[in-house]
Amino acid sequence: MxxxxxxxxxxxxxxxxxxxxxxxxxxxxxxxxxxxxxxxxxxxxxxxxxxxxxxxxxxxxxxxxxxxxxxxxxxxxxxxxxxxxxxxxxxxxxxxxxxxxxxxxxxxxxxxxxxxxxxxxxxxxxxxxxxxxxxxxxxxxxxxxxxxxxxxxxxxxxxxxxxxxxxxxxxxxxxxxIPEKPLNESPSGFVGVDLGIVNIATASTGYRAAGRGLSRHRERQLDLRKKLQAKGTKSAKRLLKKRSRKEARHTANVNHIVSKTIVAAAERTGSGIALEDLTGIRSRVRLRKTQRTSLHSWSFQQLGQYLAYKAKLAGVPLVYVDPAYTSQQCSECHHIERKNRVDQATFACRSCGTVMHADDNASRNIARKGEVVWTAGRESRVPAPA
Incomplete structure (x- = not known):
């Protein structure tokens, strides 16, 4: 690689x-x-x-x-x-x-x-x-x-x-x-990873990377940029130029740490990693004006790329799954209902009564879908009987 x-x-x-x-x-x-x-x-x-x-x-x-x-x-x-x-x-x-x-x-x-x-x-x-x-x-x-x-x-x-x-x-x-490790063709299971804004990444292993610190950093940088742009002096412009890449560097560092942690856990347990295919999500989602800044500064693609290349280096299989209903489906009884998602953080199944953190529930659904996708891929590679 x-x-x-x-x-x-x-x-x-x-x-x-x-x-x-x-x-x-x-x-x-x-x-x-x-x-x-x-x-x-x-x-x-x-x-x-x-x-x-x-x-x-x-x-x-x-x-x-x-x-x-x-x-x-x-x-x-x-x-x-x-x-x-x-x-x-x-x-x-x-x-x-x-x-x-x-x-x-x-x-x-x-x-x-x-x-x-x-x-x-x-x-x-x-x-x-x-x-x-x-x-x-x-x-x-x-x-x-x-x-x-x-x-x-x-x-x-x-x-x-x-x-x-x-x-x-x-x-x-x-x-x-860099030489890659041989791919683990028989993973013991899959670690589902739910990517989000409030929580950068939630893994089905129980690991959760909170996004509060990163959001605060972005808000501070945005406020500082507004103040410096309003001043408009030469020194303000110099400082703006000096700090132009600070937020990007900080975000990349956080994503490196999160992806390294998830891949290391998957490698240690002999598991694969399952991610949602979020291609085109920014054009599909409709949000209020106050929420658009958070959506468009969400670095899910970079985190996904870091997970992909680190997994490849470690020989950890990685699959992408359909994100449909991962937040509305119960990971215990598989009942799908929009009202199951009580609020951003709470999932309560209307069928079996299971209550858990919404991101934990979604990550478990992603893990289960990952196993299905991996099994289907393995079956498709088996040659047809003569």
Whole structure:
């Protein structure tokens, strides 16, 4: 499985200036290549190279850097085409789709630039890199990362790494190819995971990750943003820019902790994990205006992705189930009734009288559905008798 590891570069002042200048130059060149590609109907990479490679070399780019600029430009158009085909940019004729189709792809000055092993080498023992720039090879550029990340880089780094600037800080994002554990083909059961806003995740094992702390953090960040935006001073704008990714980092950290806990419990007990398929829930659900902020800041997709890749690494089977009636069905007698859900936190079955926390009930229903889906999948793989 491929996982990216992000390391923070800590260059000297003169090194930082050269790296930033290099990023701006290669992205300016990528914008020119994009214009050529757009005018020529986005040809294949080999044909695009014939029209642009000589000019890129004349601009001072090295051979490998020029190849990477052409490739990342062609990849950007491939991504755009895939998004259009998937309907992510709206229907044919919509303003957003028309705008995307009517002009060349533009690269930000600090956008990522790929580096392969010919342009970038790592010295793990002293935590430095040697990297190609427009001013020549920069050596002894220091980087910082955790001990676990360093071990992962040393043992599993493969392929290209991306140089990127974010909020004035330079990073290298390296790809690591980590071996997966063999999949547990005979799980002892399934851990149902109910994702929510009030409780981020509730597992059928009894584990519950409350969302109150995360909601308070988001509210504090929202209030602070409003105050700084109202001030409008230069220092307020600087602080806004500095804090722009704070909420996202905090949310990602919480989701990592929750997913790690759930996957570790499933691996320890030899169980699988069952999740609801919540695709398109934001467009399906209708809420009051006061509730929309909570819905659209709900990071269930990120948590689901973290659970999926951590489960894959651990060899834990993961299945997706239909979310229909998981909150209205009794996990004991399977009676379905809308009135069973008394309020957000309480489930009381009108048939058998079972009373429990609503999220616990939903997680048990998801676990049971997970077993059904897994069994059906196993049966479908059995060859038909001759």
């Amino acid at each position: 491929k996982i990216v590891v992000q390391v923070k570069l800590m260059p000297e002042a003169d090194q930082a200036a050269v790296l930033r200048s290099t990023l701006r130059t290669v992205n300016e060149a990528a914008c020119w290549v994009s214009t050529v590609a757009f005018e020529r109907g986005v040809p294949r990479e080999y044909e695009l190279r014939k029209h642009t490679y000589a000019e890129l070399k004349a601009r001072g780019l090295g051979a490998q850097a020029a190849q990477h600029v052409i490739k990342k430009t062609r990849d950007a158009y491939t991504t755009l085409k895939a998004n259009i085909r998937a309907g992510n940019l709206g229907k044919p004729g919509s303003k957003r789709r028309t705008r995307a189709e009517s002009k060349p792809v533009v690269f930000r000055p600090e956008a990522a630039q790929p580096y392969d092993d010919r342009c970038l080498s790592w010295q793990y023992d002293v935590r430095t890199v040697s990297i190609w720039t427009m001013a020549g090879r920069l050596k002894n550029v220091r980087f910082a990362c955790s001990a676990d990340a360093l071990k992962m880089l040393r043992e599993y780094r493969r392929g290209e790494s991306d140089l990127i600037e974010r909020d004035g800080v330079l990073y290298l994002i390296a790809t690591c190819d």
